[in-house]
Amino acid sequence: MAEVATSATFDHLLVVIDPVARQTDGESVRIVKDVLSAGAATKVCLPDGPEEFARALARRGSRRPVVVGDDRALMRAVVLLHRQRELAECVLSVVPVGPMLGVAHALGVPTGAVAAARAVLDGAERRLDMLVDDSDGVVLGALRIPALVAREESVEAARPWLRTCQSLVRTLVPARPARETAPALPGPSRLRVEVDGVTLVDLDQPLEAVSVTPGSGGGLASVEVRPLSVGAEASPLLATGRTVTVTGADFRYRADAGVAGPVRRRTWTVREGALGLVLPGR
Structure with a gap:
């Protein structure tokens, strides 16, 4: 996290209110609109979906964007x-409203x-580090790779109809003597983790989990x-480093x-200071 910059009071704000926030907590949304309108000139956008959300953000002009919504x-x-390669020149504000708020709160x-x-x-504006992957994905809070899930457990979770069919077959076919079977539990991952080109752990070491956090x-x-x-x-x-590479079988x-x-x-x-976010002054 970079040092605190100048005061982030803006005269012109573009307030983009996510539809999930409007649906889950309309009263908080109304209060937020009142607070922002009382302190600055605001233009309020109420997008109905991701495409309208993107258009509103693209047409912000000189207005400073304020996202009212959850982590998504x-x-x-x-x-x-x-x-759009506009993040470096943009200072973003967020007002957390909705069901998933852990990332916003972790950022301060x-x-x-x-x-x-x-x-x-x-x-005040603060510059925060973030992770960018080789497919242009972004991580602000934390990246986690959990243990693999056993195949039988994952298939049944993905196909709920399969459990229904299996239950029906059991009612029609005479029961066989029960066999002792181990429960389907999460299995270990086998991953190679490299930090700045140096191998931290290789494929021969079973793992429970891997986590990577920017902004250290x-x-x-x-x-x-x-x-x-x-x-x-x-x-x-x-370990700490600027690049983290993970290799393994379908993780x-x-x-x-x-x-x-x-x-x-x-x-x-790691992209140092890539995100400009308005946070409470110290």
Whole structure:
């Protein structure tokens, strides 16, 4: 996180209110509109979907964008600006309203809608690091690669009708003697994790999880690898670096508010100070 810049009070704001925020907490949205309108000249946009959201952001002109919504709306705005190569010149504000708010709060945005709206008017711009992968995906808060899920468990979860059919067959076919079978549990991942080109862990070491967090300072990401514990708990492997490459067989990963994959190789690079976000002054 870079040092606090000048005061972020803006005379002209583009307030983009995500439809999920309007549906889940209309009262907070109304209060936010009142607070922002009382402190600045505002243009309010009420997009009905991602396409209208993108058009509103693209037509902001000289107005400073304020996203009223949850983590998904924040990520949508950041990804749009990043892919249009306009993120470096844009200062973004967010007022968290909706069901998923963990990323915004982790970045330092106030938890209450009123406090967040006041921070839009009285806060200061701070430059935050973020991760960008080799498919142009963005991570603001945290990247996590969990253990693999056993195949039987994942197939049944993806096909609920399969469980229904299996239950029906069991009622029609005489029961066979029960066999002792191990429950379907998450299995270990086997991944190669490289930090700045140096291998931290290789494919021969089963893993429980991998996590990568930007913003540790100086354009470095914090990497934590948890080896599979056998007997005594294994100590996590820690590292910091500017690039993190993960290689393995069809792994998925959770990036902020979404899940991506499966992929066999992905590289994340820290972009120092890439995001300008208005946060409460210190």
